[in-house]
Amino acid sequence: MSKLWGGRFQRETDRLVEDFHSSISFDRRLYKYDIMGSIAHARMLGETGIIAPEEAREIVRGLEEVLADIEAGRVEFSVGAEDIHMNVEQLLTTKVGEAGKKLHTARSRNDQVALDIRMYLKDEIDQVTALLGGLQNSLLDLAEQHITTVMPGYTHLQRAQPVTLAHHLLAYCQMFGRDRDRLAGCRRRADVLPLGAGALAGTTFPLDREYVAEQLGFAAITQNSLDAVSDRDFAVEFAAAASLIMVHLSRFCEEIILWSSAEFAFIELDDAYSTGSSMMPQKKNPDVAELVRGKSGRVFGNLQALLTMLKGLPLAYNKDLQEDKEALFDTVDTVKKCLIVFRPMLETMRVNKENMAAAARGGFTNATDLADYLVRRGAPFRVAHEVSGKLVAHCLEQNRTLDQLSLDDFKKFSPLVAEDVYEAIDIKRCIEARKVTGGPAPEAVSSAIAAERSRLAVEQP
Ligand code: ARG
Numbered sequence: 490m491s492k493l494w495g496g497r498f499q500r501e502t503d504r505l506v507e508d509f510h511s512s513i514s515f516d517r518r519l520y521k522y523d524i525m526g527s528i529a530h531a532r533m534l535g536e537t538g539i540i541a542p543e544e545a546r547e548i549v550r551g552l553e554e555v556l557a558d559i560e561a562g563r564v565e566f567s568v569g570a571e572d573i574h575m576n577v578e579q580l581l582t583t584k585v586g587e588a589g590k591k592l593h594t595a596r597s598r599n600d601q602v603a604l605d606i607r608m609y610l611k612d613e614i615d616q617v618t619a620l621l622g623g624l625q626n627s628l629l630d631l632a633e634q635h636i637t638t639v640m641p642g643y644t645h646l647q648r649a650q651p652v653t654l655a656h657h658l659l660a661y662c663q664m665f666g667r668d669r670d671r672l673a674g675c676r677r678r679a680d681v682l683p684l685g686a687g688a689l690a691g692t693t694f695p696l697d698r699e700y701v702a703e704q705l706g707f708a709a710i711t712q713n714s715l716d717a718v719s720d721r722d723f724a725v726e727f728a729a730a731a732s733l734i735m736v737h738l739s740r741f742c743e744e745i746i747l748w749s750s751a752e753f754a755f756i757e758l759d760d761a762y763s764t765g766s767s768m769m770p771q772k773k774n775p776d777v778a779e780l781v782r783g784k785s786g787r788v789f790g791n792l793q794a795l796l797t798m799l800k801g802l803p804l805a806y807n808k809d810l811q812e813d814k815e816a817l818f819d820t821v822d823t824v825k826k827c828l829i830v831f832r833p834m835l836e837t838m839r840v841n842k843e844n845m846a847a848a849a850r851g852g853f854t855n856a857t858d859l860a861d862y863l864v865r866r867g868a869p870f871r872v873a874h875e876v877s878g879k880l881v882a883h884c885l886e887q888n889r890t891l892d893q894l895s896l897d898d899f900k901k902f903s904p905l906v907a908e909d910v911y912e913a914i915d916i917k918r919c920i921e922a923r924k925v926t927g928g929p930a931p932e933a934v935s936s937a938i939a940a941e942r943s944r945l946a947v948e949q950p
Contacts, residue, residue, distance in 0.1 A: 551585035597688035640845035648852025656929035686717035735785035742778035759837035
């Protein structure tokens, strides 16, 4: 088949080149957006009298048929037609003849492809945002069940101070909230119509760009034609936002992997979300969590690929930009898949409250509270820290916990200790006392849950 741009060429494209530069194998995924964009463009051409209104109607009818054909699987895309844009135009012309050849008036594939990706990305951002919201809902439900489930909080992966599982889960809820925020910012900047930029320098035809923007649901139109065809910031921003989502999921997965080991034994993953070993019959592996952790790498790689692809490009369009699509598509697919599988894995895990509480008790996580107690009784903090540290060393020697010491034991280390010390180092009370906003006390956590719930309800009614 002859090329849509064949006019100035005397020889056929080499087959190798045809395969090499064709993008139809992957940009076919944009067919719906490409057709919607073309329908809006054709209507505008008709409304403004750039083409005859009957011709515009012919084109719209033809494009609707092409869409139906593609959705019914009746279309074989052609590598020779390069990309989704020219495939659709060719299919259209086969259907409606001469009128079809007018569709590309006042338009280039350069502004067209920018339009398609922006439309695609806006939809995908909505989906990823909804998946994040769903995951946040599950976290809040789970947190509600574990407001008093004591566990050790860690620094340096060493038991540090007591917290609750609810508080720990809410930390991730905050991260996913920021992720949604970042996606909203990215969406806002993607929500700008590039059509009308032409190949790079706009067009001599009297386009009604606002009309097209309105039909396609864009909030604004681009203000510089060179920028409009060469800008892929939105792709980079999405890949960056997606990378952070993957960082958050990956850190969470790392904890789930640790917690499900016999060394921690804080949780047990459901059989449906674990897998076995082909050799070791006893194994139950957290493969899902490991795979999410592992897949974060490809998403970071896509971000790097996009940045590198862009950094040396002179204005305006360069074919390098075609490389944006696979990186973007893979990012979208990977993030969605991970978010979808992560949620039920989390919802079905069993929590071993007893082991969590025992780890908090056994790890001297109340040693800071003992020091704080001594401070309240008049000791300078540095002295209190020293005394509490010595008591911990004493307990370690005797294989006991702080609350198992007698009052006399305590008094040998500091005369300031009185009977009320036991209350001060009771793990439950240690948590209850941390009611500062953002702290682990049940009342602070309850209001944090309520705040997150209403935020979610406003953003995702
Ligand atoms: N397939 C191309 C891409 O994805 C469409 C734009 C091609 N424009 C051009 N002048 N070759 O970027």
